Amino acid sequence: MKWTQTLxxxxxxxxxxxxxxxxxxxxxxxxxxxxxxxxYTFLPLGLRALRKVEKIIREEMDRxxxxxxxMPALQPKEIWEQSGRAETAKDVLCKVKDRANxxxxxxxxxxxxxxxxxxGEINSYRQLPKNFYQISTKFRxxxxxxxxxxxxxxxxxxxxxxxxxxxENAMAxxxxxxxxxxxxxxxxxxxxxxxxxxTGVIGGNYSHEFMVPAETxxxxxxxxxxxxxxxxxxxxTSGIPKTASREVGAAIEKFATPGVxxxxxxxxxxxxxPANRQIKTLxxxxxxxxxxxxxxxxxxxxxxxxxxxxxxxxxxxxxxxxIVPLLGAKPGSLGAVVNVPADVKVFADxxxxxxxxxxxxxxxxxxHLKNVSIERDIKVTAWFxxxxxxxxxxxxxxxxxxxxxRAIEVGHVFKLGTKYSxxxxxxxxxDTGVRxxxxxxxxxxxxxxxxxxxxxxxxxxxxxxWPLSVAPYQVCITPLAVAPExxxxxxxxxxxxxxxxxxxxxxxxxxxxRPGVKFKxxxxxxxxxxxxxxxxxxxxxxxxxKPRNGAxxxxxxxxxxxxxxxxxxx
RNA sequence: CGGGGCGUAGCGUAGUCCGGCUAGCGCGCUUGCUUGGGGUGCAAGAGGUCGGGAGUUCAAAUCUCCCCGCCCCGACCA
Numbered sequence: 001m002k003w004t005q006t007l008x009x010x011x012x013x014x015x016x017x018x019x020x021x022x023x024x025x026x027x028x029x030x031x032x033x034x035x036x037x038x039x040y041t042f043l044p045l046g047l048r049a050l051r052k053v054e055k056i057i058r059e060e061m062d063r064x065x066x067x068x069x070x071m072p073a074l075q076p077k078e079i080w081e082q083s084g085r086a087e088t089a090k091d092v093l094c095k096v097k098d099r100a101n102x103x104x105x106x107x108x109x110x111x112x113x114x115x116x117x118x119x120g121e122i123n124s125y126r127q128l129p130k131n132f133y134q135i136s137t138k139f140r141x142x143x144x145x146x147x148x149x150x151x152x153x154x155x156x157x158x159x160x161x162x163x164x165x166x167x168e169n170a171m172a173x174x175x176x177x178x179x180x181x182x183x184x185x186x187x188x189x190x191x192x193x194x195x196x197x198x199t200g201v202i203g204g205n206y207s208h209e210f211m212v213p214a215e216t217x218x219x220x221x222x223x224x225x226x227x228x229x230x231x232x233x234x235x236x237t238s239g240i241p242k243t244a245s246r247e248v249g250a251a252i253e254k255f256a257t258p259g260v261x262x263x264x265x266x267x268x269x270x271x272x273x274p275a276n277r278q279i280k281t282l283x284x285x286x287x288x289x290x291x292x293x294x295x296x297x298x299x300x301x302x303x304x305x306x307x308x309x310x311x312x313x314x315x316x317x318x319x320x321x322x323i324v325p326l327l328g329a330k331p332g333s334l335g336a337v338v339n340v341p342a343d344v345k346v347f348a349d350x351x352x353x354x355x356x357x358x359x360x361x362x363x364x365x366x367x368h369l370k371n372v373s374i375e376r377d378i379k380v381t382a383w384f385x386x387x388x389x390x391x392x393x394x395x396x397x398x399x400x401x402x403x404x405x406r407a408i409e410v411g412h413v414f415k416l417g418t419k420y421s422x423x424x425x426x427x428x429x430x431d432t433g434v435r436x437x438x439x440x441x442x443x444x445x446x447x448x449x450x451x452x453x454x455x456x457x458x459x460x461x462x463x464x465x466w467p468l469s470v471a472p473y474q475v476c477i478t479p480l481a482v483a484p485e486x487x488x489x490x491x492x493x494x495x496x497x498x499x500x501x502x503x504x505x506x507x508x509x510x511x512x513x514r515p516g517v518k519f520k521x522x523x524x525x526x527x528x529x530x531x532x533x534x535x536x537x538x539x540x541x542x543x544x545x546k547p548r549n550g551a552x553x554x555x556x557x558x559x560x561x562x563x564x565x566x567x568x569x570x
Numbered sequence: 571c572g573g574g575g576c577g578u579a580g581c582g583u584a585g586u587c588c589g590g591c592u593a594g595c596g597c598g599c600u601u602g603c604u605u606g607g608g609g610u611g612c613a614a615g616a617g618g619u620c621g622g623g624a625g626u627u628c629a630a631a632u633c634u635c636c637c638c639g640c641c642c643c644g645a646c647c648a
Contacts, residue, residue: 012597012609013582017641027581037640092646109648143571143646157648209648218647303645316645412648446648480607516608523608534607544607 001473003509006044009033010521020216022456023148025464029525031472038145038153045525046451048472048505050156053451054135056187056469057158064180066131066160071113073137077103079112083423088313094139094153106139111420111442114161118438119426125165128428128438129173133160135447147216149448150408156448162441165430167417170439174206174415177443181210181411184445188454189467192410195221196231198304199414210411210445212453217408222389226400234304237385238393238402243276243296243355250371252337258366261332263297266359266368274298279352279360279372281334283323286312290326292336294348294378296355299387309384310347327363335361336378337369345381348374353383410450416440464526465549468568473507475499475564476527480515480534488533491543491557495531498561504568523548529567531560 007030014024017034026032031046042050058068074096080086086093086105094106107113114132122130138157145153162173178194185192190212197209209232211221222236223229231237260266263280266273278297283290284306291310295301307315320330328339336346337360352358356373374380391404418437421427426438451470458465468474477499479492492508499506507527509518515534522530532544532552543560546552547567555563 009580011581015581016576016583019642034640138648140647144642144644146642151647155648159648409648444648449648514606514608514610516610519608521609532607536607 001507003507003511006507008045008521008525009043010524018148020147020150020456021459022216022452023150025455025459025524025526026148026452029464032149034148036153038142038151040149040152040154045472049454049466049470050448050451052470052472053188053447053454054156054158057135057184057445057447060180060184060187061133061158061160063183064131064176066133066162066177066180068134069114069117069132070134070136071107071110071117073107073139075105075107075110075113077105079116079424080105083112083115083420085112092140092142094141107136108138108140109157109442109444110134110159111161111416111440112424115420115424115426115438115440118161118163118421119424122163122426122428122438125428125430129162129164129169131160131162131173131177133158133443146218147452149452150216151218152448155446158445158447160443162443163421163426163438164441165428165436165439167439170415170417170441171206174413174441177413177441178208181413181443181445185210185212185410185450187469188450189469190410190450190454190457192453193230195223195407196235197412198232198234198308206415208413209409210413211407212410212457213405214408214453214456215406216456217406219407219409220404221407222391222402222404224395224398224400224402227395227398229395229397229402233389233404234302236389236402237396238389239396239399240351240389240393242351242353243358245354246357252369252371252377254362254364254367254369256366257333257368260366260368261330267297271359271368273359273368273370277358279335279355279358279374281336281361283318283326283331283334284315285318285322286310286315288314290318290322290344292334292340292344292346293386294336294346294352294360294374294380295387296349296351299349299351301349301386302388305384305388306347306386309386310382329361329363329365333361333363333365333367335363335369335372336380337362337372339363340379346379347386348378348380348383349386350383351387408449408453408456409446410453411443411445413443414441416442458526462520463524466526466528468528471505471526471528473505473527474568475504475506475529475531476522476525477506477508477531478515478518478522478533479509480518480532482510482512487538488535491533491538492531495533495561499564502561502565504564529564531564 009030011028014028018024032040096104135158139154142153164170192210192212194208195211197207199207220233222231222233263275267275275297280295280297282293352374358372359370360372362369392401395402421438427435455464477492477495479488481488496508528548530546542554543557545555
């Protein structure tokens with residue numbers, strides 16, 4: 001490609017609405033342009049890089065035995081009602097109506113469609129296993145689009161769905177995808193690692209996310225350097241000890257705490273009740289029903305764990321207006337000892353199991369209770385791990401201190417089980433003629449997000465640093481004179497032809513620009529290899545080879561093509 | 571949706587409090603000259619319904635009200 005023939009609108013300054021480095025560089029390097037919030041056009045260079053990521057994904061999915069299909073973006077509402085997700089996923093669904101007033105959803109994912117397909121086309125164990133994948137545009141009515149391609153309303157996703165006869169076989173399919181994902185991200189030049197994950201609204205019971213470490217990520221990952229344990233903070237547990245049990249003390253005692261509505265205030269003079277001897281009582285509305293959650297005073301509730309453990313779909317903190325009629329007191333004086341309506345469930349964090357000599361609210365404004373023994377004095381409906389892990393806590397596997405860091409989620413693998421095959425009646429006959437539900441798994445990669453993650457991880461002050469595998473062009477030839485008859489341009493054309501013939505993706509910067517402009521642009525865009533051709537070195541029969549992330553070297557013109565091939569082939 | 575901020579030329583911005591604008595600057599763009607190995611210099615130019623609407627006023631980018639869009643923080647997720 002000649003630079004003047006394509007469109008590479010580089011920007012000297014980043015548009016003000018870009019915040020993080022990868023978003024700025026996507027715009028500055030002329031890879032994308034915004035049409036509206038969370039909606040972007042891919043320009044020629046951005047599209048080339050995107051296609052390369054897709055190619056890697058296709059090759060690895062094919063290698064892993066998956067087969068490519070293309071499902072519709074327009075999905076009838078009915079199948080979503082059948083799976084139950086018309087309700088549970090309603091907040092992210094982009095809805096459209098046709099002229100007959102029929103309602104459609106723009107695909108945010110395709111479990112319903114593929115399961116409907118499988119229900120019709122897969123009848124026998126002889127057809128299994130099968131793993132279908134597609135790379136397509138997905139739509140989510142994001143609450144808040146953010147960071148360019150990182151969280152967009154419209155984005156490109158690779159989604160795959162496996163169908164197996166048994167749980168055991170489904171695990172094998174899962175592990176094939178898990179391994180394929182590791183290869184995919186490695187080939188994209190990404191440092192991505194799998195972590196245990198919550199399954200969320202998609203459902204299922206076993207899941208890993210592939211994370212790219214980055215301060216700008218939207219996830220917190222808990223990990224152990226000693227044993228390799230790693231989990232999303234929404235899922236992570238630690239080996240932190242339960243609350244120490246003391247002598248079973250005196251009976252409960254109510255005491256006045258005027259104006260004290262926080263854990264911190266109760267920990268200070270004159271009360272001096274340490275946070276780890278307090279029971280924090282939270283009121284949540286889980287699927288429209290109020291529930292109480294008990295957490296130790298120095299712990300934080302993990303809402304994802306709470307929803308996952310209780311099976312709730314929609315959870316939110318109750319408002320003060322909801323709490324007062326329920327418990328008779330405002331937040332700050334709440335407890336689960338007295339005055340809890342019989343139909344209100346009480347979920348307590350396991351760390352409180354056996355705790356006594358605790359202090360908690362009295363359900364009376366301005367009063368607390370002490371000498372509370374949780375098992376003796378509170379009717380707990382169920383105990384769960386509900387707390388959020390903090391850095392430094394002992395690893396659940398090896399007891400070494402845990403660390404936490406931010407990361408970008410680029411892929412997610414789930415074992416789904418029979419949730420969708422049951423809802424959409426997808427069954428097969430086994431070798432004895434008995435019907436079973438298909439056992440499913442699903443596997444997503446955010447393709448456009450992966451592209452941005454590559455930039456987020458590969459950049460410096462001058463611009464993008466593409467890995468060779470996904471660079472829009474691998475080589476940028478930069479003649480410093482562009483008149484057709486000039487020696488520099490003649491040589492540039494020769495390199496261009498030779499490298500192209502060898503299958504190298506090469507761009508020739510034929511713009512009549514000053515050297516500084518060309519160098520700056522090639523570094524901003526981030527081509528992995530630049531061949532500089534100028535009079536000074538040409539006089540010595542040399543050209544300049546400049547890897548984007550390495551030192552410039554002078555090289556004999558006749559050796560240049562070979563040297564480039566060496567860099568490309570490693 | 572809650573909280574915060576911002577909308578002035580393709581991009582970055584000054585001016586907005588305190589009305590007087592014929593809207594200024596840098597980058598980019600066009601033309602000419604210049605320069606020719608790290609965003610060259612000089613000159614001339616094109617480009618703006620100051621997000622939209624209504625109002626106040628002799629006069630509105632500036633004040634008031636309504637609407638729209640965008641960004642950031644939170645809840646959602648590939």
